[in-house]
Amino acid sequence: MATTRRASAKPNASKEELLAYYRDMLLIRRFEEKAGQLYGMGLIGGFCHLYIGQEAVVVGLEAATKEGDQRVTSYRDHGHMLACGMDPKGVMAELTGREGGYSRGKGGSMHMFSSEKKFYGGHGIVGAQVPIGAGLAFANWYRGNDNVSFAYFGDGAANQGQVYETFNIASLWKLPCVFVIENNQYAMGTSMKRASSTPALFTRGEAFGIPGEAVDGMDVLAVKAAAEKAIGHCRAGEGPYILEMNTYRYRGHSMSDPAKYRTREEVQKMREERDPIDHVRDMLVAGELATEDELKAVDRDIKAVVNEAAQFAQDSPEPAEAELWTDVYA
Amino acid sequence: MATQILMPALSPTMEEGTLSKWLVKEGDTVTSGQILAEIETDKATMEFEAVDEGTVGKILVPEGSEGIKVNTPIAVLLGEGEDASAAESAAAAPAPAAEKAEEAPKPEAPIAAQPAAAVAEPVAQEPDVPEGTTFKTQTMREALRDAMAEEMRRDGDVFLMGEEVGEYQGAYKISQGLLDEFGPKRVIDTPITEHGFTGIAVGAAFAGLRPIVEFMTFNFALQAIDHIINSAAKTLYMSGGQMGCPIVFRGPNGAAARVAAQHSHDFAALYANIPGLRVVMPYTAADAKGLLKSAIRDANPVIFLENEILYGRSFEVPELDDFTIPFGKAKIARPGKDVTIVSFGIGMNYALQAAEELAKEGVEAEVIDLRTLRPMDTATVIASVRKTNRCVTVEEGFPQGSIGNYVSATIMQEAFDYLDAPVINCAGKDVPMPYAANLEKLALVTTAEVIAAVKSVTYR
Incomplete structure (x- = not known):
């Protein structure tokens, strides 16, 4: 895990910037809490993997991207979609399997896409998004633009063979791809210790000549700073870069996970001491950049957005039966 | 001495x-x-x-x-x-x-015995070309290369990637000359990592490029099958039509000659099982050219199954500036009235040879080349069976869950009352491909088996 946070350091960010992070992370947190609720009510079915605890990773990275950059991730994808600007209503309605969802109800939690926001899924097969992310980077290289793609994957996927096939090719062809390893310490119920022969995942690219670094994934400013460095490397045509984001998921692997593989205390300690949203909130308050009232207003706004999404997701009709047969072929 | x-x-x-x-x-x-x-x-x-x-x-x-x-x-x-x-x-x-x-035993499979510049196949019926079209004799290999070159000239987003496609000029020389014409950016040699480079190609297709992925053989595509099925075939549906995967996976499929079990597998039925994929398996060079051009232009993932033994065979290919064949159209390769023989790819070899032999005995077989397996033109098959009342299917793949099984079931549902005999499926034997020449011969479907099947359904 990352080292203890430098609590009193003066934030190296403007009020606007910090407020934006606060807002974006809070949206993910509240959205996921609501999704958990709707799941409990039977409105969301199947698999549902919540991003709670990991918000700083995707928000910090997205803050460093520019128009045209692409992203692709695993099945724990709600946060990535919200962070890249996809509509919470469309995401939530997909979770409930309704016509108003991003995939018109045919993809579900793990399979959503947005051509407009350059979000390429949402993949249900562990590690499969990694070469796909490199393929998006390949398209940038082929077209000669300076966009970068982000391939997010977890500590579990980091042991998949195709990840290393991809590292080799991405380095060989100098593809502009940032490999973001979201190390939340547990691959489903298997801790890093029990699954990885070496703990430092950011060094996994060394054999292929890919630079990597470990980042405190609970600190949005640290994430953004690391992302800028990685992106600069890629845009300069230097090839791929690995960022290992040390982070933590508070909830189970999926909704049906009893989480017997870790103690309640471990989770509680992380929530109290390392929460990424509290961290930004503290910076805003301690630095006298925002008042409690301002932050409460943000909280209210977010709550309204999430409630609206939840309402939409319940009001939107199920897809028409004819939808069964559409979109098999273009 | x-x-x-x-x-x-x-x-x-x-x-x-x-x-x-x-x-x-x-x-x-x-x-x-x-x-x-x-x-x-x-x-x-x-x-x-x-x-x-x-x-x-x-x-x-x-x-x-x-x-x-x-x-x-x-x-x-x-x-x-x-x-x-x-x-x-x-x-x-x-x-x-x-x-x-x-x-x-010859080093080749029994049907391989066609010299590279053999006498071209007779043009039975070319439904896909206008009247008055001239033809030139071309090998399957040349036709495939021309199809790719023409489409690469036409669309800058089309590129070829795979093992040895560039500097080596193709393991089977299908990509001969393409590197010279299009350069290393569009004719890309990959490391021997099917899983990785297939995933990369799929990602490039998601981003709107049009990759042609050459598998040195489809046997190696098993390493990449997750990306073919889970990533390429399903994304359009899973995204509610938002994001498709315009990509062609091509390469030799099925038995070559004496290369044993891991290099001799016909995957036609396996891929034809998957919604979201298009599956093409041509027999003639003309069909290969027209269908490959269509495949490259198609907005969907296309499995294009070639055959090593057919690469060197010569056929008549129409001399047209832009010759394409639509998917889902079977071809009546030989008209007849007594029995319908349905086949595709190299299976056509046995089907046509059998029809030739049977004609000598007065049995006129109608031979249908399915050409595309998904979508499959079952209408042409049904129409023929309604005329002949008998059907034999021919393929090299394994018998269980075969293309022939599907054709038979369709005939049973749509033309049961027209059948005068049960449909017989001639297929490869239900064993991994053996190496020994005599056993390999036994494992493959044979012309004699097709003839026997036809005699059985015609009660001769």
Whole structure:
């Protein structure tokens, strides 16, 4: 895990910037809490993997991207979609399997896409998004633009063979791809210790000549700073870069996970001491950049957005039966 | 003792070749390992080394000779102390090895025995070309290359990637010349990592490019099948139509010759099982060209199954500026009234041979080439069966869950009352492909089996 946070350091960010992070992370947190609720009510079915605890990773990275950059991730994808600007209503309605969802109800939690926001899924097969992310980077290289793609994957996927096939090719062809390893310490119920022969995942690219670094994934400013460095490397045509984001998921692997593989205390300690949203909130308050009232207003706004999404997701009709047969072929 | 040097087989499917150049002359002393000649196969020009030491007594086949059959004596090597008269007698003597070759199982699969520049297939019926079109004789290999080159000229987003497609000019020489014309950015050599490069190609297709992925053989695509099925075939549906995957996966499929179980698998039925994929398996060079061009333009992932044995076969290909064949249209390769034989890909070889033999006995078989397996033109099959009342299917793949099974079920549902006999499926045997020549022959479907099946359904 990352080292203890430098609590009193003066934030190296403007009020606007910090407020934006606060807002974006809070949206993910509240959205996921609501999704958990709707799941409990039977409105969301199947698999549902919540991003709670990991918000700083995707928000910090997205803050460093520019128009045209692409992203692709695993099945724990709600946060990535919200962070890249996809509509919470469309995401939530997909979770409930309704016509108003991003995939018109045919993809579900793990399979959503947005051509407009350059979000390429949402993949249900562990590690499969990694070469796909490199393929998006390949398209940038082929077209000669300076966009970068982000391939997010977890500590579990980091042991998949195709990840290393991809590292080799991405380095060989100098593809502009940032490999973001979201190390939340547990691959489903298997801790890093029990699954990885070496703990430092950011060094996994060394054999292929890919630079990597470990980042405190609970600190949005640290994430953004690391992302800028990685992106600069890629845009300069230097090839791929690995960022290992040390982070933590508070909830189970999926909704049906009893989480017997870790103690309640471990989770509680992380929530109290390392929460990424509290961290930004503290910076805003301690630095006298925002008042409690301002932050409460943000909280209210977010709550309204999430409630609206939840309402939409319940009001939107199920897809028409004819939808069964559409979109098999273009 | 003088020994004969025989024309070597330099690939699993080589039957004959061109002796392009002698690097030794009569009277030269050669040592073991010395290069004697350059021999051109249908795939490449290869150097041919001496096995024994000796003196070149006589060159029996001059350089530049084409169509020299494997195991033909091409020179005589003299041992120590032997003179030219020994060479004469050795040359005159029947070549024991060559003689043996007549009886021995050929290195090719039974149906491979078509020289590279064989007489072209007769054009039975070309429904896809306008009247008055002229044709040229082309190998399957050339037709496939031309299809890719034409589409790459037409659309800058089309590129080819795979193992040995560039500098090596293709493991089976399908991509010959493409690197020269299109450069390394569009003809991309990959490391031998099917899972990785297939995923990368799929990602590039998601981003709107149009990759052609060459698998050196479809056997190796099993390493990448997760990306073919889970990533490429399903994304359009999972995204509610937002994001598709315009990509072609192509390469040789099915049995070649004597390459055993892991290199001889026909995947037609397996891929045809997957919604979201299009599956094409052409038999003629013309169909291969027209269908590959359509595949490259298609907005969906296309599995394009070629056949190593057919690569060197010549067919008549229409001379049209832009010849495409739509998917889902079967072709009546040979009209008939007594029985319908349904096949595709290399299975057509058995089907047509059987039809030829049966015609001599007065049975007129209608032979249908499905050409595309998904979508499948079952309407043409049903219409034919309603006329003939009998059907036999032919394929090299495994029998359980085969294309023939699907065709039979469709006939049963849509033309049951028209059937005068149960449909018979001729397929590969239900075993992994053996290596031994005799067993391999037994494992594959045969023309005799097709003939027997037709006789059974026609009660003869």
